[in-house]
Amino acid sequence: MAYQTFNQREFDTFSQPMFFGETVNVARYDQQKFPIFEKLIEKQLSFFWRPEEVDLTRDRKDFIALPAHEQHIFLSNLKYQTLLDSVQGRSPNVALLPLVSLPELETWIETWAFSETIHSRSYTHIMRNVLTEPGKVFDDIVHNPAIVERATTVTRYYDALIEATQRFQVQTDEWQASADGKKALRDLKRKLYLTLASVNVLEAIRFYVSFACSFAFAERSRMEGNAKIIRLIARDEALHLTGTQHMLNLMARGHDDPEMAEIAAEERDNVRQIFIDAAEQEKEWAAYLFKDGSMIGLNTDILAQYVQHITDQRLAAIDLEPAFGSPKNPLPWMDAWLQSDQVQVAPQETEISTYLVGALQSDVDTGALEDFEL
Amino acid sequence: MTREVNPNASQTHRITLFPSPEPVTVLQQLEKRGFKVPYQCREGYCGACRMVLMKGSVDYVQEPLAWCGDSEILACSCIVVVDATVTFKA
Numbered sequence: 001m002a003y004q005t006f007n008q009r010e011f012d013t014f015s016q017p018m019f020f021g022e023t024v025n026v027a028r029y030d031q032q033k034f035p036i037f038e039k040l041i042e043k044q045l046s047f048f049w050r051p052e053e054v055d056l057t058r059d060r061k062d063f064i065a066l067p068a069h070e071q072h073i074f075l076s077n078l079k080y081q082t083l084l085d086s087v088q089g090r091s092p093n094v095a096l097l098p099l100v101s102l103p104e105l106e107t108w109i110e111t112w113a114f115s116e117t118i119h120s121r122s123y124t125h126i127m128r129n130v131l132t133e134p135g136k137v138f139d140d141i142v143h144n145p146a147i148v149e150r151a152t153t154v155t156r157y158y159d160a161l162i163e164a165t166q167r168f169q170v171q172t173d174e175w176q177a178s179a180d181g182k183k184a185l186r187d188l189k190r191k192l193y194l195t196l197a198s199v200n201v202l203e204a205i206r207f208y209v210s211f212a213c214s215f216a217f218a219e220r221s222r223m224e225g226n227a228k229i230i231r232l233i234a235r236d237e238a239l240h241l242t243g244t245q246h247m248l249n250l251m252a253r254g255h256d257d258p259e260m261a262e263i264a265a266e267e268r269d270n271v272r273q274i275f276i277d278a279a280e281q282e283k284e285w286a287a288y289l290f291k292d293g294s295m296i297g298l299n300t301d302i303l304a305q306y307v308q309h310i311t312d313q314r315l316a317a318i319d320l321e322p323a324f325g326s327p328k329n330p331l332p333w334m335d336a337w338l339q340s341d342q343v344q345v346a347p348q349e350t351e352i353s354t355y356l357v358g359a360l361q362s363d364v365d366t367g368a369l370e371d372f373e374l
Numbered sequence: 375m376t377r378e379v380n381p382n383a384s385q386t387h388r389i390t391l392f393p394s395p396e397p398v399t400v401l402q403q404l405e406k407r408g409f410k411v412p413y414q415c416r417e418g419y420c421g422a423c424r425m426v427l428m429k430g431s432v433d434y435v436q437e438p439l440a441w442c443g444d445s446e447i448l449a450c451s452c453i454v455v456v457d458a459t460v461t462f463k464a
Contacts, residue, residue: 039439043419238420245421245441305382313412317421317441326463327382329412338414338422 002169003098013102017257018247019192020185021101029104034250037108040243044111047239049232051122056129056225063130063223069292074223076289077213079141081233082123083151084202084210086141088116088240091158095195098165099188108243115236122229130226146288153281154206157198161191190263196248197271197318201278204241204314205307207234209282212306213289215337216298227337234338241314248318272320279311279323298331305330384463388428393454400425400432400460401449409464411449418451425449430458 007025014033016022029038066074092113100106127134141147168176168188175181211234218227250256252264264271286303294300308324315322329335391403401423404411414422421440425447432452440448447460 036439039437040419043439235415238415239439242419242421242440249441249443313422317424319443326384328384328410328464330382332410335413338420340415340417340419 016101017260018102018105018250019096019099020189020257024101024103024106027103027107029107032104033102034104034246036246037102037104037243040239040246041104041108041111044115044236044239047115047232047236049118051118051125051229054122054125054225054228054232056126059126059223059225060130062217066222067293069290070217070295072292073213073289073295074217074226075137076146077210078123078126078226079137079144079147080150080285081207081210081214081230082120082138083141083147084154084207085116085119085123085233087151087154087158088199088202089113089120091155092116092199095158095162095165096192098169099192105247112240112243115240119233119236122233126226126229146285150206150281150285153278154198154202157191157195161188161195164188164191186259186263189257189260190267193248193251193260193263193267194270194274196244196251197267197274198278200241200244200248200314200318201275203237203244204317205275205278205311206282207237208310209285209303209307211237211337212303212331212334213298215334216295216331218337219297219333220295231337235340238338245317252319268320271318272315272323275311275315275320276323279307282307302330306334386461386463388459388461390430390457390459391454392457397435397453399435399450400447400452400454400458403454404449404460404462409462411462411464413450416450418448421448423449425460425462428459428461430454431456432458 004023007023009022009025011022013031016033018034032038063071063074090113092109096109097106100109124134127137131137142151164184165188168184171181171184176185211230214223214227214230217223248264251260254261283300283304286300286307289303290298290300305327306329309327309329312322312324312326316326387409389404389407389409391400394403398406401411401413401416411425412422414420416423418434418436418438419440421442424440424442426445427447428445432447433455434448434452436451438448438451442448449460449462
C-alpha cells in the first residue's frame, strides 16, 4: 500500500501502534494513545529561540587570538555539529513520517526536526560571525575524511530504513498480506528499531561530546557567544533524546506493537553494540581533535572518560547493561552548562554566558534572619 | 586486605530520605548530604537524575517528561512523602 496523505478509512486510534499501523488522517489531539509526545511538543515550543538573538562579536576576536591547534579543535567540532544537525533536520521527517500512525507522535517528529533546522541555521550564524570565509569550512564537511567517516555511520541506519520503506510501499496490498510481505514488514520494523537506537546515540552521546568541547572554551571565557548558542541547542537535544528513549522503551516493554517488543528483545545485544561502537568512534574523534595539542581542562583521555560516562548513562536509560563500568563524570562543569534555568533569554544577558553564574544565591538559610527584628 | 578502588568508577549508594517540612526535592536532599548525583536540566526532561525507588513514596512537584520505569523516579522533580529508600550511582 502506498503512503496516503489523508487516510479515509475509519479506525480506532487507541488500537494503532506508534508506527506501521494506519497512516494518520485527522491531525487531532483530543484522543491520544501516548500523551507524552504532546507534552514534549509543548515543551519544545516553549524553548523556541533564534540564533540571531545571540551576539557573537566578541567570539570573532577570541577566535583570532586562539592558537592554531585550538582553532582546529573549535572548527572541527563545529563541522561535526553541522553534520549532525544537517542529518537530524531532515531524516526524522523523511524516515519516520511515512511510517507513523499516531497524530501526537507525527507532530512531535515534525516539531523535533524543525528545531534541528534552527540549530543548522545557528551554525551558519556562528561561522559568518567568526570567520572571514565560512564557505571553506562548510565545503570541508564533505571532504574531510574524519568527518565523512562519521557521516557514514550516523546515516547508514536511516538510509537502510528509507530504502526499505520505499520498496515496501510500492508493493500491492496482496503482496504485503502474503508471507513474503509479512517477512518484509518484520524486517522493516527491525530497521526502524535499529534506526531509533542509532538516532539516540547521535543525540545522546555524539552531540554531548561536541557540547563538552564547546563549553570547555567558555569555561576559560573564550567563545562565549558560541557556548550560549550551544547551550540552547543542548537544551533542545535533551528533549529530543528523551523523546527517542520513550519510543524505544515503549516498544521494548511491550506497551506498543507486540512484534516490536519481540524485535527489541532479539536486538538487545546489537543495540548495545551500536552504543559501544559509537563510543569507540567518539574516542577516536577526540584523538583527532587533540592531534596537534590539548586545551586547558580537556584532552583525549578526559574526553574519552566523558564518552564512557555518558554512554553508560544512556544505556541504562533504555534498560541495557553499562559497557564501561559506569565511570564518574570527569567534567563536573558540564552539569552547570546543561542546567535549564541557567539558560537566559534577556538580550542584555546573552552576550556573556557567565552573567548569571555565581551572581545569585537562591537558597535562604533561616539562620541568616536570626538577628532580624521588626 | 584492602581492595583496590578505581577512583574514576562511580559507586552505587542506597540511601533513605525522610519527608521534609520544606519543599525540598529528592535531588536537593541528596546534594545537601554531600552526594554528587548526576543531573542536567533539573526540570524533569533530560532524565540524568533517574534513580530507583526501593521503598516509600514520592510526589511530583512538576510533571516529569523523561522516561521513568516502573520503580524509577526523577530526583529533580519529586519530594519525599513516605520515608523513601533510593539507589543511585554517583
